[in-house]
Amino acid sequence: MKTKRILLNSRPQGMPDESNFEFDEQEISGLEEGQLLLKSLYISVDPYMRGRMNDTRSYVPPYKVNEPITGGIVAEVVECRNKKYKKGDVVMGNLPWQTFILSDGNGLTSIDPDLAPLSYHLGILGMPGLTAYCGLLFIGEPKEGETVVVSGAAGAVGTVVGQIAKQKGCRVVGIAGTDEKVAYLKNELGFDEGINYKTTSNIKEALEKACPDGVDVYFDNVGGSFSDAVYTLLNKYARIVVCGQIALYNSTSRPTGPRVEPILLTKSCLMKGFIVSDYADRFGEAAKELVSWVKTGKLQYEESITDGFDNLPEAFLGLFKGENTGKQLVKVADRSIQV
Structure with a gap:
């Protein structure tokens, strides 16, 4: 053969x-x-x-x-x-x-x-679903009434993050790259707002409008200038979940952006990167709940x-x-x- x-x-x-x-x-x-x-x-x-x-x-x-x-x-x-x-x-x-x-x-x-x-x-029942579940719930710890922003929101991880955040009673804002994806996030998955970064001339202004009460949890799949804009809206005790940096993966030089440390310091924010295998001991409970949510229609995929x-x-x-x-x-x- x-x-x-x-x-x-x-x-x-x-x-x-x-x-x-x-x-x-x-x-x-x-x-x-x-x-x-x-x-x-x-x-x-x-x-x-x-x-x-x-x-x-x-x-x-x-x-x-x-x-x-x-x-x-x-x-x-x-x-x-x-x-x-x-x-x-x-x-x-x-x-x-x-x-x-x-x-x-x-x-x-x-x-x-x-x-x-x-x-x-x-x-949704594999690595992307486990990544969304563990990153959001174990690092982001979203609470009812908080605002959660997700970059790369229409991707395999981002779609699950946003839906779990909605189940926790949060306002969810997703950043994606087409009007069709934004419509999908809002109309099918229940996101409160969506931003098309490719057609939005000022991401910071768009985020300010979408997040009138600031940002409590930022689930970052993208990095780059998108994250720079979100950082300016972080509330006190905000949590930043660093899952991916796809905007930088193909860079041939080291990009320099705004320094985030003063914001983390003055707002008492947590910023944590992770690999899903860090939470391997929690996979059992995560998979069980993900399966249940899929079967009951609480998670669309x-x-x-x-x-x-x-x-x-x-x-x-x-x-x-x-x-x-x-x-x-x-x-x-x-x-x-x-x-």
Whole structure:
């Protein structure tokens, strides 16, 4: 059997492009004892992957040039010589970008295909949902009547953050990149206000109008000038949850903005960055509540699904152009074994 693979061809300078990826095929030999053959069904593309394309030290090792890119994948067990799994099982793990994957079973998590659509396990019931839940509730600690601002609000994390904040009785303001996304946030997800940063000439003035009582919680997925504008509206004891900085991921120089320390000092604000794995011991309670909210309709969920393994690079690059609403995924195949 042959598997298609996508390798990191070169490290990007600034914004990545198609030349940074390389396609090839590799032979897969027969299974040895303890191994299983996986067929990729859904593959996740996420902004954090851009950092792994650089040869810099971070919380996860960088990708290696001429080796497959890895990320979250939902896959089906199509052949099995591993006692923990059987043919037809559905699993999830951090796996290489391949159509078929030979695995020893380590690092895989079994998925109940009847719990929710399989793609949800890479989105609202997976890393993005857990990130939104843990970051907002354990760092932001929103209280009824407070104002919560979310940048990157129409993305996989931002959409969940805003909805949870509404459940906590907060006024929620989302920043997104199109009028359609702003309308979706307000009309479908219940955000109180939305700001299209691409068509708003003065973000600070727009935020002042949308947040007449200031900002108590800022969930930051973007960074850059958006955050500079929010900082000026922080209330005393405000909490800033630093989840992502996508506005800066493709910078080739170190940008300099307003110094935030005087604001943090005089307003007694908390600013905390986090990686979702910091809260691994809370995943059980978070997942249980997220599943409950999805099943009861308290959480709405949007996906942007691109079809075809060959379109993975295009879907990834689209993240930095704001092309997705909700979680961006690539569908590689349907399940072939029904059990």
